[in-house]
Amino acid sequence: MATTTSHHLVGTIQTSEINKISAFHNRPGRISVKFISEGIGIVTGRRGVHHCSLQKSGLIHASTSQSSLVDPVQLQSTKSGNDSRKKSNEVALILIRHGESLWNEKNLFTGCVDVPLTEKGVEEAIEAGRRISNIPVDMIYTSALIRAQMTAMLAMTQHRRKKVPIVMHDESERAKAWSQIYSAETKKQSIPVIAAWQLNERMYGELQGLNKQETADRFGKEQVHEWRRSYDIPPPNGESLEMCAERAVAYFKEQIEPQLLNGKNVMISAHGNSLRSIIMYLDRLTSQEVISLELSTGIPMLYIFKEGKFIRRGSPVGPSEAGVYAYTRSLALYRQKLDETLP
Numbered sequence: 001m002a003t004t005t006s007h008h009l010v011g012t013i014q015t016s017e018i019n020k021i022s023a024f025h026n027r028p029g030r031i032s033v034k035f036i037s038e039g040i041g042i043v044t045g046r047r048g049v050h051h052c053s054l055q056k057s058g059l060i061h062a063s064t065s066q067s068s069l070v071d072p073v074q075l076q077s078t079k080s081g082n083d084s085r086k087k088s089n090e091v092a093l094i095l096i097r098h099g100e101s102l103w104n105e106k107n108l109f110t111g112c113v114d115v116p117l118t119e120k121g122v123e124e125a126i127e128a129g130r131r132i133s134n135i136p137v138d139m140i141y142t143s144a145l146i147r148a149q150m151t152a153m154l155a156m157t158q159h160r161r162k163k164v165p166i167v168m169h170d171e172s173e174r175a176k177a178w179s180q181i182y183s184a185e186t187k188k189q190s191i192p193v194i195a196a197w198q199l200n201e202r203m204y205g206e207l208q209g210l211n212k213q214e215t216a217d218r219f220g221k222e223q224v225h226e227w228r229r230s231y232d233i234p235p236p237n238g239e240s241l242e243m244c245a246e247r248a249v250a251y252f253k254e255q256i257e258p259q260l261l262n263g264k265n266v267m268i269s270a271h272g273n274s275l276r277s278i279i280m281y282l283d284r285l286t287s288q289e290v291i292s293l294e295l296s297t298g299i300p301m302l303y304i305f306k307e308g309k310f311i312r313r314g315s316p317v318g319p320s321e322a323g324v325y326a327y328t329r330s331l332a333l334y335r336q337k338l339d340e341t342l343p
């Protein structure tokens, strides 16, 4: 590990990554890495510019001479990946709305109230995992709500690669220090799970906890449909879809898209409306078109991110459709490698 100092913070990056980057630039030892934003950095060297993903911001001059504690924060150079998809510059993005929750079952407005899955929701999450079991996942993002986190963890029990999803804790210095992993090999067998409140369900304000049918009886079907599905009209003291998009899509662009650019395959487990706002961005839907977009609970949607574009690759709109995704060539190669290497 190399300890680095920067104008803003002290960070640590993997010596092995430095060696890879230095070797790439034929300048063993010293390289300069400039963080251009949270998540992406630029290494300048004799052989030009090298993009790499960083977890901290600031300017660092890394050297392989010093050593420090291993840190769960790793500099993941895009060159470090040995997967065919990185060369083909194509990665998978999976979106899953959580499985049925206890308040979905009771037909209550849920929003940011933190309720768990029903037994049916657990089964939906496991079925979702079966559908994506051959699709690569390097990072998982969930909301801060348990129904989305349960869905992600249950789905990953079905993944054939059997990597261990590990919820990252950096809510305090102690949480970060106490959750460190000291084995590089164990780390390689894990998938970081980042819980972000920005991916929470839209906050339904004074409708939270009310029965949807009773609310329609009281305020009228049209008014409730307008609160639930319009783009810019919020429920009483709640968020409109537009307000939800302002946090969810901003988080996607600032935190998740850089990971996709760095060759990471990502799964997002979130909610009906926070995902509707993200799909509106991915599919470039108008505020009119998004009104009719409905997401079933626990049905994974697959996108391929390639050359800066998001291509939807088949996504069953409801439980009835077979979980058939239009596999790209590199996804088929990944699946073939699993077939060849797994018992």
Ligand SMILES: O=C(O)[C@H](O)COP(=O)(O)O
Residues within 6 Å of the ligand: 108, 109, 110, 111, 112, 201, 204, 228, 271, 272, 273
């Ligand atoms: O928050 C809720 O009640 C549901 O998760 C989504 O509700 P909606 O489909 O009525 O927006």
